[in-house]
Amino acid sequence: MxxxxxxxxxxxxxxxxxxxxxxxxxxxxxxxxxxxxxxxxxxxxxxxxxxxxxxxxxxxxxxxxxxxxxxxxxxxxxxxxxxxxxxxxxxxxxxLPLEEELEGTSSFMQQQVFSTLEEAVLAEFGDGADPTPIARKAVEASYRWNLASEQYELNLDxxxxxxxxxxxxxxxxxxxxxxxxxxxxxxxxxxxxxxxxxxxxxxxxxxxxxxxxxxxxxxxxxxxxxxxxxxxxxxxxxxxx
Structure with missing residues (x-):
């Protein structure tokens, strides 16, 4: 199997x-x-x-x-x-209606931008949290650098x-x-x-x-x-x- x-x-x-x-x-x-x-x-x-x-x-x-x-x-x-x-x-x-789901998803993805990966990690886990190395890597892998906006954005199309x-x-x-x-x-x-x-x-x-x-x-x-x-x-x- x-x-x-x-x-x-x-x-x-x-x-x-x-x-x-x-x-x-x-x-x-x-x-x-x-x-x-x-x-x-x-x-x-x-x-x-x-x-x-x-x-x-x-x-x-x-x-x-x-x-x-x-x-x-x-x-x-x-x-x-x-x-x-x-x-x-x-x-x-x-x-929820499909159009509402599509609009909400689009809005969410556009809002998930950070100046640094550390900001993204903090947003995920909050202040004072101590994520494991693999949990931190999971967050970091979820983002990519946008050269035009000079920000990290979700690594999704x-x-x-x-x-x-x-x-x-x-x-x-x-x-x-x-x-x-x-x-x-x-x-x-x-x-x-x-x-x-x-x-x-x-x-x-x-x-x-x-x-x-x-x-x-x-x-x-x-x-x-x-x-x-x-x-x-x-x-x-x-x-x-």
Missing amino acids: QYYFIGGLGGNCYHLVPLIDDLGFPVTFLDPYREMIQTEKDLHAWFQGQIEQAEEICLLGHSLGGDLARYLAAAFPQIQALILLDGGYLDMEKI LEKVLALLRLRRQIKANQISITDKPVLFIGPRYQEEPEWRKAALNQLDPKIKQVLLEGLGHELYSEAPEIVAREINNWLQNVHK
Whole structure:
């Protein structure tokens, strides 16, 4: 079995390192945000190029990456197990209109500019925090130097990001049936759940193993990699029996 991970928007390979360390096996990080993926055909071609001749795959996806992973799991028979990390289950139409999401994403990306990488690290962790070297590297890798503006900006291409957000609405991952293979969903359990999230969790197929973790947020795999890794490894042991 080969393991692949599709990150959420803004995630990079350094965010994944602690989870891989705790899992104890190699996981290949996939980054769809570097490609112009506008259609399902584009998504198929991109993924096929990443996995090449892999015959047995366990695919992990976080957030928006979870939506893409759920779609791909239904499209590629090589994917024999699926792990969704707080992704692949929401009906975005019930949360906010597409245009509002696109405008909000564009505004956010334009505002994330810093004079130095240290400023970016401080903005991420706050004063007095002591991030690990790998956590610091994850933040630093999220930015690039813009020679024209002489500032650090998010290392993302806005048009490629917006294309994927549009595609997510088209593929409607939350409606895709994936019960022909083992699926694990891990997400946070909030003290005050929004109604739309409660409804989405209740609508997850009962065949999907659902694990909700107290005290964690949306970035759960980087917040508490040891806890998430333990849940994944326990589930994989049962899958492989």
